[in-house]
Amino acid sequence: MKGKRMMLCLLGGMMLCSGCAARREQAQQMLQQQKEEDRYDSMTLAMDTVINTTIYDERGEELLLEVEQEIQRLEGLFSVTKADSDISKLNANAGKEETALSEETYALLKTSKEISTETGGSFDITISPVVKLWGFTEEEHHVPSQTEIDQAMALVDEDQLLMEENNTAYLEEEGMAVDLGAIAKGYASDVVADLLRQEGVESALISLGGNLACIGTKPDGSLWEAALANPLDETDYVGLFQVSDCFLITSGGYQRYFEQDGKRYHHIIDPDTGYPAESGLLSVTILSEDGTKADALSTALFVMGLDRALDFWRNSDDFEAVLITEDGRVIATEGAAAVFSFEGRDNDFTYETVNR
Ligand code: AMP
Ligand code: MG
Numbered sequence: 001m002k003g004k005r006m007m008l009c010l011l012g013g014m015m016l017c018s019g020c021a022a023r024r025e026q027a028q029q030m031l032q033q034q035k036e037e038d039r040y041d042s043m044t045l046a047m048d049t050v051i052n053t054t055i056y057d058e059r060g061e062e063l064l065l066e067v068e069q070e071i072q073r074l075e076g077l078f079s080v081t082k083a084d085s086d087i088s089k090l091n092a093n094a095g096k097e098e099t100a101l102s103e104e105t106y107a108l109l110k111t112s113k114e115i116s117t118e119t120g121g122s123f124d125i126t127i128s129p130v131v132k133l134w135g136f137t138e139e140e141h142h143v144p145s146q147t148e149i150d151q152a153m154a155l156v157d158e159d160q161l162l163m164e165e166n167n168t169a170y171l172e173e174e175g176m177a178v179d180l181g182a183i184a185k186g187y188a189s190d191v192v193a194d195l196l197r198q199e200g201v202e203s204a205l206i207s208l209g210g211n212l213a214c215i216g217t218k219p220d221g222s223l224w225e226a227a228l229a230n231p232l233d234e235t236d237y238v239g240l241f242q243v244s245d246c247f248l249i250t251s252g253g254y255q256r257y258f259e260q261d262g263k264r265y266h267h268i269i270d271p272d273t274g275y276p277a278e279s280g281l282l283s284v285t286i287l288s289e290d291g292t293k294a295d296a297l298s299t300a301l302f303v304m305g306l307d308r309a310l311d312f313w314r315n316s317d318d319f320e321a322v323l324i325t326e327d328g329r330v331i332a333t334e335g336a337a338a339v340f341s342f343e344g345r346d347n348d349f350t351y352e353t354v355n356r
Contacts, residue, residue: 036219040064046071047079047185049209055196056203056219063199067192067206074191077105078184080128080137080177087178091128095174098164106167108180108187108292115183115296116158119312123300124271126171128179129155134276136267137179141258143265149274156271182268186249186295189213193247193291210250210298213291217244228340229254230347231282231324238330238349239322239342247291251298252283252324268302279305280326287336288319297321306331314356324349 040060042053051071055063079085083092086105093099101109112125128137129152135141144152160172171177180187185208193213196204204215205224214224223244227237231254241248253266253276270277284302288294297319301309306323313321313333320335330349332340337353 039219042068044068044071047075047188047208048181049185050207051209052205052207053192054205055201057199057201059199063196063201066195066199070192070195071188071208074104074184074188077102078108078180078187080179080181087180090169090171091177094171094176098168098170100166100168103167106163106169108183109161109169109178110163111292112178112180112183112296113158113161113163115293115300119297119300119304121158121271122303122308123182123296124156124158125178125180125183126156126158126161126176127269127271128177129175130269130271130274131179131181131267132177134265134267134269135258136256141260141265143260153274156274182251182299183292183296185209185211186247186291186293189247189249189295190291210252210255211291211295212248214243214246214248228285228322229283236347238324238345238347239340239351241287241336241340243287243339246287246289247294248285248287249291249294249298250283250285251302253277253302254282268299270303277303277305279303281305281309282324282326284309284324285322285336286319287321287339290318294319310354 038056038058038060040055042064044051053064053067057063077086080087082088086101090099115123131137133144133148133152155173155176160176161178162170164170189206189208189211192206193215196215202216203219206213212226218224223242226241226248228239230236230238231252251268253268257264257266266276268277279302281302284298286294286298301321304312306325309323320333322330322332322336322340324330328349330351332353334353334355342351
């Protein structure tokens with residue numbers, strides 16, 4: 001009898017447990033379903049690119065609006081084409097007077113200068129006169145003469161961007177200019193990711209052109225999947241990243257270019273030559289927890305080319321990368337390879353992993 005009662009108790013206990021588990025699972029399913037139903041999407045044009053945002057949160061509608069306003073505010077500070085932006089004022093005052101900037105613009109200029117130093121000048125925001133000369137600022141493309149390139153290159157010198165007291169900056173020579181095109185979208189993705197995290201959002205994706213910010217995980221807790229574009233055919237992809245909470249930022253000559261006399265000229269300029277970088281790379285993707293840095297480095301490593309880029313990675317510990325070369329290699333640093341799969345991809349690329 002004693003044994004029977006115990007048996008019943010145990011069974012009861014087990015039944016109670018499995019009932020609990022079932023209820024918990026049911027509650028989780030309902031929560032997940034609710035989260036998936038709370039999906040809000042938007043597509044806008046800003047910062048010279050298409051911005052797609054997906055937020056899983058019941059306050060999604062108002063959060064999408066906040067994200068949009070924030071990006072517009074940043075565009076208002078950093079744009080090189082809007083006359084009243086901080087950057088346009090700084091450029092217009094070149095060789096004349098100092099410009100008072102917002103704290104944010106000042107800080108981003110400082111960060112840009114630091115990255116310029118770190119990358120040995122492969123990243124250089126004072127490249128603007130050359131970018132403009134090739135027609136990438138106003139989308140009026142032309143192949144400049146060597147004389148024109150020499151003249152524009154004489155105005156490229158990040159040491160002549162002086163960061164003064166009280167958030168003021170000064171470009172020492174008339175005609176000098178800065179262009180934050182290689183870093184501003186990464187910075188914006190950092191700002192927006194912070195905003196959403198502070199609002200308690202656990203699941204969101206923001207794509208600013210080639211820049212992807214992943215916040216948390218998918219609503220069911222699984223990893224986000226992000227495709228790495230095939231630079232030879234943008235309708236195809238060479239592999240998939242599976243990630244959470246990080247930035248994935250790609251720079252590539254295929255993203256913006258024009259053709260003249262059968263030759264392709266892209267928008268990433270080598271500050272050593274004044275010509276579109278011919279580094280043997282088709283694209284560079286940076287994976288990092290720092291969106292600003294990831295953006296600047298995707299551009300810089302593209303300019304550096306494979307060997308210098310891998311040396312740079314070996315001496316850093318805050319990013320991973322996938323580099324695609326003109327001769328058909330997809331090269332992932334070990335940390336990137338760990339979250340990157342190319343199973344089932346049918347293409348002519350060969351895949352390699354490099355270790356530290
Ligand atoms: P991204 O798409 O991030 O690689 O940035 C490319 C944009 O940054 C170009 O459209 C130019 O406006 C600017 N840019 C081009 N070359 C450089 C460079 N070497 N360093 C910094 N900015 C650059
Ligand atoms: Mg960049």
